[in-house]
Amino acid sequence: MTLTGWEAAFFWVFAIAALVAALLTILARNAVHSALFLISTLVAVAALFVLLGAEFIAGVQILVYVGGVMVLFLFVIMLVNVGAEERGNEMLFNRPAQVATSAVFLVLLSLGFIYAIRQGYEGLLARDNLITQEQRAEAANRRHARQQDLRPTATGTSRLSQDTQLVGASLYRFAALPFEIASVLLLVAIIGSVMLARTSKQEAATDDLELKDEG
Amino acid sequence: MDMLALFAPPELINGLLLKLRLGQETINYVVWPFIQIGAVVTGVAVWAAYATYLERKISAFMQARLGPMRVGPWGLLQPIADAIKLLTKEDLKPDRADTYIFFFAPFISVVAAFVVFVVIPFAPDWGVITDINIGLLFVLSVSSVGVLALILAGWSSNSKYALLGGLRSSAQMVSYEVAMGMALIGALMFARTLSLSGIVSAQGLDSIWYIFYQPLGFIIFLISGIAENNRAPFDLPEAESELVAGFHTEYSGMRWSLFFMAEYAAMIVVSAIATSVFLGGWYFPGAWRLGINYPHLFVAVSLLVFLTKMAALLYVYFWLRWTFPRYRYDQLMDLGWKWMIPAALLNITLTAIAVFTVQALDGWRGMNTVESIARGVNLTGTGKLIMIAFGALGVFVAAGMLSYINHGARDFNLKKQRVGIRLVSPPKGQTAVASAATAAVAAE
Numbered sequence: 001m002t003l004t005g006w007e008a009a010f011f012w013v014f015a016i017a018a019l020v021a022a023l024l025t026i027l028a029r030n031a032v033h034s035a036l037f038l039i040s041t042l043v044a045v046a047a048l049f050v051l052l053g054a055e056f057i058a059g060v061q062i063l064v065y066v067g068g069v070m071v072l073f074l075f076v077i078m079l080v081n082v083g084a085e086e087r088g089n090e091m092l093f094n095r096p097a098q099v100a101t102s103a104v105f106l107v108l109l110s111l112g113f114i115y116a117i118r119q120g121y122e123g124l125l126a127r128d129n130l131i132t133q134e135q136r137a138e139a140a141n142r143r144h145a146r147q148q149d150l151r152p153t154a155t156g157t158s159r160l161s162q163d164t165q166l167v168g169a170s171l172y173r174f175a176a177l178p179f180e181i182a183s184v185l186l187l188v189a190i191i192g193s194v195m196l197a198r199t200s201k202q203e204a205a206t207d208d209l210e211l212k213d214e215g
Numbered sequence: 216m217d218m219l220a221l222f223a224p225p226e227l228i229n230g231l232l233l234k235l236r237l238g239q240e241t242i243n244y245v246v247w248p249f250i251q252i253g254a255v256v257t258g259v260a261v262w263a264a265y266a267t268y269l270e271r272k273i274s275a276f277m278q279a280r281l282g283p284m285r286v287g288p289w290g291l292l293q294p295i296a297d298a299i300k301l302l303t304k305e306d307l308k309p310d311r312a313d314t315y316i317f318f319f320a321p322f323i324s325v326v327a328a329f330v331v332f333v334v335i336p337f338a339p340d341w342g343v344i345t346d347i348n349i350g351l352l353f354v355l356s357v358s359s360v361g362v363l364a365l366i367l368a369g370w371s372s373n374s375k376y377a378l379l380g381g382l383r384s385s386a387q388m389v390s391y392e393v394a395m396g397m398a399l400i401g402a403l404m405f406a407r408t409l410s411l412s413g414i415v416s417a418q419g420l421d422s423i424w425y426i427f428y429q430p431l432g433f434i435i436f437l438i439s440g441i442a443e444n445n446r447a448p449f450d451l452p453e454a455e456s457e458l459v460a461g462f463h464t465e466y467s468g469m470r471w472s473l474f475f476m477a478e479y480a481a482m483i484v485v486s487a488i489a490t491s492v493f494l495g496g497w498y499f500p501g502a503w504r505l506g507i508n509y510p511h512l513f514v515a516v517s518l519l520v521f522l523t524k525m526a527a528l529l530y531v532y533f534w535l536r537w538t539f540p541r542y543r544y545d546q547l548m549d550l551g552w553k554w555m556i557p558a559a560l561l562n563i564t565l566t567a568i569a570v571f572t573v574q575a576l577d578g579w580r581g582m583n584t585v586e587s588i589a590r591g592v593n594l595t596g597t598g599k600l601i602m603i604a605f606g607a608l609g610v611f612v613a614a615g616m617l618s619y620i621n622h623g624a625r626d627f628n629l630k631k632q633r634v635g636i637r638l639v640s641p642p643k644g645q646t647a648v649a650s651a652a653t654a655a656v657a658a659e
Binding site for chain 2 (some may be wrong): 058066074
């Protein structure tokens with residue numbers, strides 16, 4: 001379970017980058033800078049997904065969040081006037097009560113976090129029977145053997161992972177109904193946003209249908 | 216055989232590196248990728264520079280001119296002269312621009328355009344830097360990051376033209392990304408993998424180009440790709456007549472040329488993806504036989520084949536640019552959302568039906584359509600004929616469906632636009648009077 005070699009180095013680099021960028025997201029005064037730091041966090045988290053062997057999730061994370069959601073974020077930030085927060089007023093969020101509340105919340109959150117991580121780690125060890133050193137070595141061997149069964153890449157130096165196929169198969173085999181429900185939900189959201197955004201004037205003027213001429 | 220040794224660069228370099236006391240592991244995983252990356256970056260940069268030269272030459276020939284002729288023979292050294300000019304120009308920053316983002320945006324653009332080349336299969340074996348299972352997804356996701364650079368450049372310039380260009384580009388690229396991704400799904404149903412090398416070798420095993428199975432998908436991908444690259448006729452983000460130069464109005468010197476290089480690199484990326492997904496990539500008839508006898512010559516020839524196909528697609532880019540006028544902004548959006556995306560969805564449905572039909576027909580009344588589906592769909596002659604017929608049918612079905620959906624649309628119908636813009640259609644011999652309905656709309 002412990003990281004070694006280059007894997008560990010990359011993990012620490014990306015983990016620290018994600019944390020620092022996340023901090024800067026809330027510390028930056030300019031909303032566009034905040035959005036940029038959020039993008040950096042998302043990219044670093046995508047890199048952590050790659051380290052976990054979940055390449056598909058990493059690719060989707062970049063495609064959906066960085067390429068889609070964050071572009072729309074920036075779009076909105078640029079269209080809406082956010083000058084007021086930029087122009088100072090340092091005392092706005094620094095009253096004693098606010099500071100105390102956030103400190104208490106931070107302590108509670110970190111306690112819960114540490115508890116959850118400990119529980120999760122022990123649960124993983126128990127599930128995979130990785131109590132003794134030999135069992136861990138055996139699990140590593142099994143993983144290595146599974147890796148060797150995969151098809152080699154075009155360059156011939158490594159193996160092609162199968163996680164995309166696994167995601168697709170489990171999505172359509174075990175989660176087909178939730179998937180369809182989510183798609184209906186998105187459709188409702190799309191239609192709703194169009195209905196909200198469209199005024200009756202636009203209905204008449206920019207509708208594709210030609211206006212009826214009675215004259 | 217000495218001549219053929221020239222086509223064995225990996226062994227030569229490997230031998231040299233082993234002499235430098237590097238382990239084979241280090242060479243495989245560290246040194247060799249760096250050599251390939253260096254080769255690709257240099258190659259793409261040079262290609263981008265000479266693409267500008269070709270573009271100027273081709274446009275000149277199309278307009279019965281000579282194009283650049285002064286620097287070097289036939290103006291061949293023109294791109295180098297341009298590069299020196301741009302490098303030595305002053306790097307200006309507008310007053311009250313957001314300094315960091317203004318300086319940073321061109322780099323995002325270049326990185327997003329260049330990183331994609333990591334997974335592009337230029338050739339088999341050592342002709343590809345890396346082969347990952349999410350190849351195509353990686354390409355789509357990284358190139359979608361490129362839009363950030365355009366928005367940020369537009370916003371940080373503190374100029375209204377640049378901001379409008381940035382907003383236009385983001386709307387345009389986000390809408391065409393959808394159609395572009397969906398146009399590829401049909402081809403993925405045949406290849407059964409997202410790895411680009413895997414897609415190419417699936418076409419090689421089936422000995423067919425997917426453009427024959429997927430003509431509709433190819434057309435949609437090409438149009439959305441051109442729109443995604445902000446090239447004419449979809450170059451609204453930098454429409455000279457309206458926005459000066461769009462998002463890069465305030466950029467000068469080296470930073471401007473980075474945007475320029477990224478644009479050409481992105482063009483090369485789209486052509487390379489279209490080549491490997493629809494035009495068979497490096498595959499050519501008789502490839503396997505050559506591969507067994509002369510492995511390195513095989514790679515070199517494959518590389519040449521790939522580059523030729525890519526160059527042909529790049530020519531299409533230049534051709535279209537000097538043939539069509541720029542679209543209006545509402546036409547661009549309508550083309551994306553009402554033509555490309557429905558057509559892409561239809562293509563997915565039709566392809567699924569076709570794949571199902573061909574598999575169902577296998578073994579029906581002694582018909583033999585499917586050879587194997589282990590590594591991509593591998594069809595027999597009959598199966599291929601059925602699939603090609605389905606593909607050709609798809610074009611007509613899509614044309615019918617699109618003309619039905621957009622039956623009353625005014626986007627590309629100039630007569631209806633005229634009527635709509637004037638809001639009147641006067642009867643013959645009478646003066647134009649606004650009707651009650653249109654007057655009510657106008658008053659609202």
